[in-house]
Amino acid sequence: MTVDVPQLVAQAREGRPRAVARLISLVEGASPQLREVMAALAPLAGGAYVVGLTGSPGVGKSTSTSALVAAYRKAGKRVAVLAVDPSSPFSGGALLGDRVRMSDHASDPGVYIRSMATRGHLGGLAWSAPQAIRVLDAAGCDVILVETVGVGQSEVEIASQADTSVVLLAPGMGDGIQAAKAGILEIGDIYVVNKADRDGADATVRELNHMLGLGEARAPGDWRPPIVKTVAARGEGIDEVVEALDKHRTWLEKNDVLTERRARRAAREVETIAVTALRERIGDLRGDRRLGALARRIVAGEVDPYAAADELVAGLTGG
């Protein structure tokens, strides 16, 4: 079935969740209209602020995400959540009841929630996450919260390609070491120690300070990642997180880092698409009729296999 792409894009920009969902499905799969959709979105994207939230399971990512959604909604922003965390209630796991208040957001037309399977996609997460972000961006979302779990390489990469990366930790989980192992200590622009009402919160902050070398001298103008203590389940400290996010965004814009980060994200996106395209063409080589014709010319001694391969590759990639 052919989709009326301009109409769908217009509806998505009005905030209709079904249109947004449809567009994401079109770009996630190998829809024949994929290119048409992407071309239509290109001039519309760039307005959204993309925040990555990552951390080990159990640190309270989803609760924090939900609290941030509430804060941004209060400020009148359109918010999207892209949940790449398989343990997230946003991605179809168990709901956490009142504390998360998912139902509030679910019925709010200013919030769009999308979960993302970590498997089964054409090119995995590296393929589908940037595509979905692009749709949400073009649809007019002001803030896109990308919730990933800090365990897999691709999840960490996705978080690191946000405009701002928030790394969440919780006290008493040996979390510093866990985080270091997962490589998420290198990507944080903002650190959040959640569940700060628990014993050991200050110790976690100290440990983090030490591991990050936050006491060391920095060049003027460098970003110094703040550490914010929160109790997300009670909404405590969330305003401070939003404030830190605003500060980081301002810093990004002032120092031309925003464009650089977005270019990096776009480069990764292009690379994934190009690699997927080349892989598909490799698969197409078998059974290609041109291959048979070339093979007969080789047998006749008219052409050597390298020249033939060049011809084949040029034909495949030029076609």
Next chain:
Amino acid sequence: MTVDVPQLVAQAREGRPRAVARLISLVEGASPQLREVMAALAPLAGGAYVVGLTGSPGVGKSTSTSALVAAYRKAGKRVAVLAVDPSSPFSGGALLGDRVRMSDHASDPGVYIRSMATRGHLGGLAWSAPQAIRVLDAAGCDVILVETVGVGQSEVEIASQADTSVVLLAPGMGDGIQAAKAGILEIGDIYVVNKADRDGADATVRELNHMLGLGEARAPGDWRPPIVKTVAARGEGIDEVVEALDKHRTWLEKNDVLTERRARRAAREVETIAVTALRERIGDLRGDRRLGALARRIVAGEVDPYAAADELVAGLTGG
């Protein structure tokens, strides 16, 4: 160091083993002169008759190969052995002493012996074996015996892409089932039951007859794979194998199957080269300057990631 390719090819055609060895090394690796060598060889190839010999370890492949070399040398043919079997004495394993008489062949300028590592090559065996065959063919060898062990998929494929495939078995090894498992029963143009002086040789022949359905009716003109009994260590039955090979070759030529088989081999060769080239280009994507420029245009909304990927792929493959 730049090699004088025309001179090297001329020396190889005179039968100088060092020149042949040098050419094979040039085509096995990613030599900058690879293409020059392949272009120089193209019009010279096509004269050699390529015989694949495969079977499980212990059936006497090397002894049979050696006996065939002796038979072809007696007929005044130039012979090459390409040993892809890691257990073969030709490929640097333990020599079998007098029975194999490797030393005879090693000092015979009409015999060229080359062993081939099954690992570590650019594209594995599928890459290096056809390339080496091409060199030996262009060098003027009349017969190329490709000895592979019938265990790995790629080894079986190489044997199956010979002009004639000989499958070797031995009695009392549960060999029929082994061979069926390894997929080598589907590729034989000629079956050899070696060590036919042992108990159970006739049973193996019967089993083979049954598994191959050799008693069944065939269309006139179809090739009916013969089963030849040999005791290669004593040279018994080898003349019959040569006779069967001659018959098969005549049949191949009469029925235009030879060109078809060689085209299949060439197609496989081209495919491997093309796939390797595309893979290398995928690897080149990261760090490509064009990628950065495209990414910035995406961020500016001037181009969508798919159009950018197309541009990148076209640039990479056209370059």
